[in-house]
Amino acid sequence: MSYKVQVEPSGHEFSVESGETILDAAIRQGINLPYGCRNGFCGDCLATLATGQVDYPNGIPPVMVDDQNGECYICQATPTTHVTIEVKEIAQSKDIPIRTMPCKIDRIERLNDDVIRLYLKLPEGERLQFLAGQYLNFVLQDGTKRAFSIANAPHDDDFIELHIRHVSGGLFTDVLFSGMEEKTIMRIEAPLGSYYLREESSKPIILMGGGTGFAPLKGIIEHAFQIGIQRPMHLYWGVRAKSDLYLPELPQQWASKYSNFTYTPVLSEPDAGWSGKTGWVHEAVIEDHPDLSGHEVYMSGPPPMIEAGKEAFLSHGLAGEELYSDSFEYGAAATKQKTGT
Known part of the structure; x- marks a missing residue:
């Protein structure tokens, strides 16, 4: 069983499979709806439920007060009918708030002699919304910043993936390649940049x-x-x-x-x-x-x-x-x- 979700004012429409949340279905089909944690804690995914009904199989989201007032939290809501929601879609990088947050180096993979792949894990219950192609800053203890492109796609957001080349004499990459350990806590600022895929184009x-x-x-x-x-x-x-x-x-x-x-x-x-x-x-x-x-x-x-x-x-x-x-x-x-x- 699947249900249709109509998004206003954009007019976009997508389908949600049985047991699937509205947000998961939107991400799967490339509809850029706003979200933060994807766990019902932050409230960033609040939408107006204009028509139809939804359920919360995992329980009422912690931020929710009363969904009878025509509100729904799309990261936890699963439709039980066809629905229409009112929410502003993410169309440009400026539509996504830049956040500063801690993260943990989950694992480090050596890809060749001078490139590593770094997987960053955000705190439990947190997710980073970004557009494909954007980047983040590491904010170091002295306040300086080091920027690296995000290598994973937005739908694959359990970890943040970075590809980092060792720069000879670079203090930050020297530490990453010689002394940085998995589980180290870092601070990042993201998402940043206007380099991202323009989805609306039809050109090769x-x-x-x-x-x-x-x-x-x-x-x-x-x-x-x-x-x-x-x-x-x-x-x-x-x-x-x-x-x-x-x-x-x-x-x-x-x-x-x-x-x-x-x-x-x-x-x-x-x-x-x-x-x-x-x-x-x-x-x-x-x-x-x-x-x-x-x-x-x-x-x-x-x-x-x-x-x-x-x-x-x-x-x-x-x-x-x-x-x-x-x-x-x-x-x-x-x-x-x-x-x-």
Whole structure:
């Protein structure tokens, strides 16, 4: 048994399976409704129940006073009829409040010689709402901040996933790679940035990453798959050598599973026997797509790659408003600078 949920004033409609909460169904189908904890404690998911009826199988949410006044908490509510709710959807990054909160390093995975994958766990009952491609700041004890892109998609939010490259002489990454232990408590500020997937577009997507610039692209791609985007997506991942492709099987699996996805790795210092693309990654994009009019481009990685890509793509027909970038500043004391259109 399933029920329809109509969202006003947007007019969006989606289905909720039996026993599924309104919020879980919305996230599954790419409808960006507001939420905070997803456990009925914070009240951020409050909506007006305009028509229909809901139930709370897990008990009345702790923040709820009286749902008979036409209110419902969509993170806990399951429909028992077709319903209409009134709530403002998340359309832009500015619609999501920026929060500062503690988190725990749940686990650390070494992906290659100089990249780790960090999984962060928020306190019990907390969830971070964000758009695919955004980033967070670690707020250090002295008040300085270090920024890293979120590598998971919004629907997969049990943990926050980061891909972090070791910067020689960088105090923060030196500690992460040599002395940081699992279960360490950190403080983060999130979500941040205007670099995120524009879901309303119908244009083919080109994604270009350099090094750990793959991280936000991973979140964008997985979100696009989750919400059923069918327009063509072509990922170019530029690195020095084959070993720098630190999750080599993942984009290959995407390409095998999804007919609208294509993957091209590009090596600037190719290994012996490499038969794939070589050179600069933005040149590989131009070689395959000499006319970029009618495309969207998302690029993330070091500033020289971003600047070279911007100049090349605009000169090959890409409209400036269709170019979205996330520039990583690596350095001993640098935070990662973020740009986006």
